[in-house]
Amino acid sequence: MSGVRVLVGTRKGAFVLTSDGKREKWDVSGPHFAGWEIYHVKGSPADPNRLYASQSSGWFGQIIQRSSDGGKTWEQPGTKPGEPTTTPEGMPMGESNKFVYDTSPETGKPLTTHQFYDGKPHPWEFKRVWHLEPSLTDPDTAYAGIEDAAIFRTTDGAQTWHELAGLRGHGTGPRWQPGAGGMCLHTILLDPSNPNRIFVAISAAGAFRSDDAGETWKPINRGLKSEYIPEPTAEVGHCVHRIAMHPSRPNVLFMQKHWDVLRSDDGGEMWHEISGNLPSDFGFVVDIHAHEPETIYVVPIKSDSEHYPPDGKLRVYRSRTGGDEWEALTKGLPQSDCYVNVLRDAMAVDTLDSCGIYFGTTGGQVYASADGGDSWAPIVRDLPPVLSLEVQTLR
Amino acid sequence: MITVVLPAHLRTLAGIEGDAELEVEGKVTQSAILDALEARYPMLRGTIRDHVTLERRAFIRFFACEEDLSHESPDAPLPEDVASGKEPFFVIGAIAGG
Numbered sequence: 001m002s003g004v005r006v007l008v009g010t011r012k013g014a015f016v017l018t019s020d021g022k023r024e025k026w027d028v029s030g031p032h033f034a035g036w037e038i039y040h041v042k043g044s045p046a047d048p049n050r051l052y053a054s055q056s057s058g059w060f061g062q063i064i065q066r067s068s069d070g071g072k073t074w075e076q077p078g079t080k081p082g083e084p085t086t087t088p089e090g091m092p093m094g095e096s097n098k099f100v101y102d103t104s105p106e107t108g109k110p111l112t113t114h115q116f117y118d119g120k121p122h123p124w125e126f127k128r129v130w131h132l133e134p135s136l137t138d139p140d141t142a143y144a145g146i147e148d149a150a151i152f153r154t155t156d157g158a159q160t161w162h163e164l165a166g167l168r169g170h171g172t173g174p175r176w177q178p179g180a181g182g183m184c185l186h187t188i189l190l191d192p193s194n195p196n197r198i199f200v201a202i203s204a205a206g207a208f209r210s211d212d213a214g215e216t217w218k219p220i221n222r223g224l225k226s227e228y229i230p231e232p233t234a235e236v237g238h239c240v241h242r243i244a245m246h247p248s249r250p251n252v253l254f255m256q257k258h259w260d261v262l263r264s265d266d267g268g269e270m271w272h273e274i275s276g277n278l279p280s281d282f283g284f285v286v287d288i289h290a291h292e293p294e295t296i297y298v299v300p301i302k303s304d305s306e307h308y309p310p311d312g313k314l315r316v317y318r319s320r321t322g323g324d325e326w327e328a329l330t331k332g333l334p335q336s337d338c339y340v341n342v343l344r345d346a347m348a349v350d351t352l353d354s355c356g357i358y359f360g361t362t363g364g365q366v367y368a369s370a371d372g373g374d375s376w377a378p379i380v381r382d383l384p385p386v387l388s389l390e391v392q393t394l395r
Numbered sequence: 396m397i398t399v400v401l402p403a404h405l406r407t408l409a410g411i412e413g414d415a416e417l418e419v420e421g422k423v424t425q426s427a428i429l430d431a432l433e434a435r436y437p438m439l440r441g442t443i444r445d446h447v448t449l450e451r452r453a454f455i456r457f458f459a460c461e462e463d464l465s466h467e468s469p470d471a472p473l474p475e476d477v478a479s480g481k482e483p484f485f486v487i488g489a490i491a492g493g
Contacts, residue, residue: 035404059454059488060404060442076408076438097438098446 004350005070005392006358007051008366009038012384014053016071019379021352023370026379032074033065040345040388041071042132047139048392052158054129054144062128064096064144064158078159095160099126099144099152102165111168114148115177124148124168131345131388133188137195143214145185149176149202153214164214167200172219172236179203179239179258186344187243191250199253199268204229204239207255209268220268224257228304241284242344246293254296254323256286256344261298263323274323279310285347289372290355294322297357297373299342307362308339316357318373332376333367340365345388352393360386397423398483399432405443405486409436414483423478425457426469443486454489 002021008014013031032038036055044050049070055063065074077096101111101124116122127147135141140157150168152161167173176183184203191197198210199220206221224238231237239258246252255262255271259282262271275281280300289295296319302310309315314333317326340363350356357369364383369376399415406412417431426449433440444451449469451457456465460474460482476482 057404059402059452060408061452062441063408063438078437095437095440097441100447 002352003394004352004356005043005048005394006348006366006368006379007041007043007071007388007390007392008360008383008386009041009053009345009388010360010364010384010386011037014038014041014055014071015380015383017366017379023350023352023356023368028380029071031384032071033063036063037128038387039128040131040390042134042390043070043392044134044139044142045136046134048394050134050139050157052132052134052142054132056128062097062099062126064129064132064161066096066158077157096158099129099146099161100163101126101150101168102163107165107169111165111173113174114183115175117178119177121174124150127182130184130186131188133190136190136192143188143190143198145188145200147182147184148178149183149185149205151185151188151198151200151214164210166210166215167208167217170208170217170219172205175236176202176205177237187240189243189245189250189253191245192247193250197250197267199243199245201240201243201255203241204237204258206236206238207240207243207253207268220264221271222269223264223271224262225260225273226258228258242286244286244288244296246288249293252293252322254286254288256283256298258282258304261286261323274319276319276324276326278317278326279315279328283342284344285342285359287347287349287357289357290349290351291353292320292355292372295320295372296323297347298326299347299359301341307341312337312339314338314340314361316359316369316373316376329369329373329376331374332369343387345390346386348389348391350391350393356391358389358391360389362386396480397428397431397477398480399428400483400485402486402488404488405439408438408442410438411436419478423473424470425464425467425473425484428473428484429469456487456489458485458487459483 006017013034015030019026033055039054041053051067053065113121131145133143144152187201189199196213201207229237242256244254251267253264264271283301313335316329340361347359360366362385365381366379
């Protein structure tokens with residue numbers, strides 16, 4: 001019996017939505033971690049019952065939670081009741097919420113500042129984990145994208161985290177600057193055909209690629225044009241909102257930038273715009289049909305200051321041609337007086353035969369389509385603002 | 396025995412109901428209490444003070460004996476009533492409304 005589990009992070013807790021393969025009736029569990037901001041929850045492809053969650057608060061900082069039973073129960077890794085609180089050597093345990101930038105002379109280099117909003121140098125300060133990306137093959141390995149932008153990795157099930165400092169240290173780091181939402185590393189894509197290849201994206205620095213499992217990195221922003229920065233075709237400084245990759249074709253990437261929807265056919269070496277007939281090419285999400293690598297989805301948003309759909313109509317746009325030619329998907333979505341946003345990590349797809357598409361809104365609705373986007377219905381409509389959404393297909 | 400009153404979210408994280416009761420060896424200071432608290436409940440590391448610098452988080456304050464001790468030296472002795480367990484040490488989060 002197949003089924004679907006939707007992992008929803010909101011401003012005030014996490015919710016787990018489950019259904020069978022028909023995706024008609026849903027069970028809603030939550031709020032988990034009530035009252036906390038849940039920036040992201042994601043399951044391990046290698047063990048679907050292993051979930052990781054980023055729990056944070058302005059008061060109490062960052063917490064990492066882990067589940068080994070598909071979200072029924074949670075624990076802070078390394079701090080189970082009854083476990084020793086120190087190692088035999090006396091070192092403290094419970095380090096799962098410790099994200100400390102690498103400052104070692106060997107690997108951290110003198111990584112001291114990035115640019116602040118006013119262009120002045122500003123020290124890196126850890127704020128929160130935006131995105132958790134579990135390894136494709138090992139349930140105990142996962143990557144974390146953080147604010148201020150950096151990538152961390154755990155290999156012990158999130159008990160400890162270590163920075164892959166080559167990203168901040170490759171040379172352009174001092175020129176990165178925050179977008180309005182903060183200087184966050186929000187996208188991590190692992191190439192299923194090449195375990196050494198990792199893509200990340202940062203607002204507002206751009207996209208980066210590693211071909212040696214995260215040790216060294218290079219910017220991959222050629223072809224991006226951002227009129228809102230002093231040098232529109234600069235090597236870095238672009239506000240990339242989201243990148244998507246289809247596992248069958250990892251060299252093809254789709255990007256929703258601050259403005260512009262783009263595509264690369266060579267692993268990010270060069271990008272070209274595919275915004276075509278979209279009513280607005282501003283937006284946050286972009287995703288790909290599970291079985292049709294040229295079928296892609298975006299949710300156009302009116303502008304960089306008007307974070308709601310054009311004309312008050314919530315429309316998902318689908319291209320079956322890999323971009324440029326888009327059709328509005330409206331059936332079941334509000335077509336008047338709708339002024340919600342869909343944030344960058346809040347769309348995902350399942351891999352059932354008839355591909356399901358899901359997205360969450362800042363109005364607290366989670367919409368699902370069980371027919372590739374032709375029709376939509378809300379699973380829930382009154383959650384706190386949705387920050388992220390992931391889908392697990394259970395078989 | 397020293398009593399530490401925690402915000403509700405931190406009690407949830409630590410898995411305790413009511414207040415935290417701690418033995419503190421030596422001079423009773425903010426640092427000594429927080430060291431003991433974090434040793435007993437390591438899941439609270441980083442939630443009250445920074446992992447590395449040990450500076451108090453911005454939206455956290457410390458009170459005892461009706462005094463705001465947030466800006467006192469972390470190594471200054473706390474009032475005798477706290478050290479003796481007569482009065483609790485409060486960890487308080489900023490009020491949020493709107």
